[in-house]
Amino acid sequence: MNDSDIILKVEGLSKAFGNKPVLQDATFTQRRGTLKVLVGPSGGGKSTLLQCINYLIPPDQGRVWLDGRQINPKSRRELSAYRQEVGMIFQDFNLFDHLNALENVRIALLKVKGMAKAAATERAMAELARVGLAGKADLYPAQLSGGQKQRVSIARALAMDPKVLLLDEPTSALDPELIGEVLTVIKDLAQAGITMIMATHQISFSASLADEFLFMEKGRIVEHGSPAELLGKDCCSRTQAFCAKLSELAGDAGQ
Amino acid sequence: MPDILTAIWEALPFMLSGAWVNAVLIVGAMLVGLMLGVPLAVGQVYGCKPVRRVVQIYVWAFRGVPILVQLYLFYFGILAWASSIPWLGWAHLESPFLAAVLVLGLTSAAYQSQIFRGAILSLPAGQFKAARALGMSDATAITTIILPQALRLSIPGWSNEYSILLKDSALAFSVGVMEVMARTRAVASTTHQPLPLSILAGIIFFALTWVGVKALLALEKKVRIPGYSH
Numbered sequence: 001m002n003d004s005d006i007i008l009k010v011e012g013l014s015k016a017f018g019n020k021p022v023l024q025d026a027t028f029t030q031r032r033g034t035l036k037v038l039v040g041p042s043g044g045g046k047s048t049l050l051q052c053i054n055y056l057i058p059p060d061q062g063r064v065w066l067d068g069r070q071i072n073p074k075s076r077r078e079l080s081a082y083r084q085e086v087g088m089i090f091q092d093f094n095l096f097d098h099l100n101a102l103e104n105v106r107i108a109l110l111k112v113k114g115m116a117k118a119a120a121t122e123r124a125m126a127e128l129a130r131v132g133l134a135g136k137a138d139l140y141p142a143q144l145s146g147g148q149k150q151r152v153s154i155a156r157a158l159a160m161d162p163k164v165l166l167l168d169e170p171t172s173a174l175d176p177e178l179i180g181e182v183l184t185v186i187k188d189l190a191q192a193g194i195t196m197i198m199a200t201h202q203i204s205f206s207a208s209l210a211d212e213f214l215f216m217e218k219g220r221i222v223e224h225g226s227p228a229e230l231l232g233k234d235c236c237s238r239t240q241a242f243c244a245k246l247s248e249l250a251g252d253a254g255q
Numbered sequence: 256m257p258d259i260l261t262a263i264w265e266a267l268p269f270m271l272s273g274a275w276v277n278a279v280l281i282v283g284a285m286l287v288g289l290m291l292g293v294p295l296a297v298g299q300v301y302g303c304k305p306v307r308r309v310v311q312i313y314v315w316a317f318r319g320v321p322i323l324v325q326l327y328l329f330y331f332g333i334l335a336w337a338s339s340i341p342w343l344g345w346a347h348l349e350s351p352f353l354a355a356v357l358v359l360g361l362t363s364a365a366y367q368s369q370i371f372r373g374a375i376l377s378l379p380a381g382q383f384k385a386a387r388a389l390g391m392s393d394a395t396a397i398t399t400i401i402l403p404q405a406l407r408l409s410i411p412g413w414s415n416e417y418s419i420l421l422k423d424s425a426l427a428f429s430v431g432v433m434e435v436m437a438r439t440r441a442v443a444s445t446t447h448q449p450l451p452l453s454i455l456a457g458i459i460f461f462a463l464t465w466v467g468v469k470a471l472l473a474l475e476k477k478v479r480i481p482g483y484s485h
Binding site: 076082084086088090092094095097108140142153157160 | 387404
């Protein structure tokens, strides 16, 4: 593996809330244009890991490199620059409720990147079109369905030209019939070569796109490997047992 | 009976210009309260410990001391002292009106800060998180994401604060501001008709309350975020 191929490197990330460790010694590297999928039971540390990567939750220990540069979270300026390059998609969307879809996508271009209004509007419209919502630009979050909200939030993240996109269970808060439209967008992004780390319970969907699964339990990455390795027929991995249970509960393996 | 009506009729222009004094007083005080209340609320929610402590002491002080006492302290104390400083002479600080605007404004800031604080805390934590995730500084997140939402939510509480403060503004007569109450007493002392004039004063205060509350209700409707049914 060529070193310049590596876009993100995470080493020894740990976090405890009080005495309770919620993330322990998370370490991995990620190559450009790949999708890494975090699976495992709720409370296993997936969300904490994602939020520690962009320091929304400051980790107690550990280091992060983006594109070969180590992040210094103590410098506010550096942290802001880093976060602009790492997009984040939340489970519950977190669209800005007082701004319409266009303004949601445009606000950081104006206020963080300092773009001119016309250029920012053009870029925001292009991103909304990319997620199929050009016609909804004037609508406010409360006027959009869950799936549309999540697509706006993806457009908002993409507008910043992130080097890595972190997705924290992007479909978990959605009604079943709305999951598909969001997964379609994510699939398009994966095929367009956007580097992503996604926590999800959509196992078979992500198995077809991911280059690596990380199985997290009790704050640790307990298994990692390609979907084929971890989910193969004669494999007896912890991951496979968990995924089998998920599809059993869902009654379908084929989301 | 005609005597009473004549008394009211003759006093009406004088009383109504008093209503104007109350209106200017209250608008000034609400604005002082807004300009100070917002930073106080932000300090109390997002500030470090010493900042939160200072805000708490401020809020306790101004909520704890009666407005009448504060008026005396400011008018006969702080402002009288400040106006005796030679290089501040140009500012004419020994003004009862200024004392009243300051006292009502500073007191209102304490109450308004708690309205804004409640509104900020009622916003989902994800709003700030999403702003940070986009690379916004905390200051940008607060001014572009948090406050525009929190201020909208504050309007009902603000309209309540307005109606309370308006009636507190009657206390300004105690330091000699010629507002509605002061004029009521002045007229009553010459016409010996305190009752009808008090009724008139009550009607004037009621009308000022009504206009202000209706205006704030209209503002609330105007800035309502589309899609919310309430």
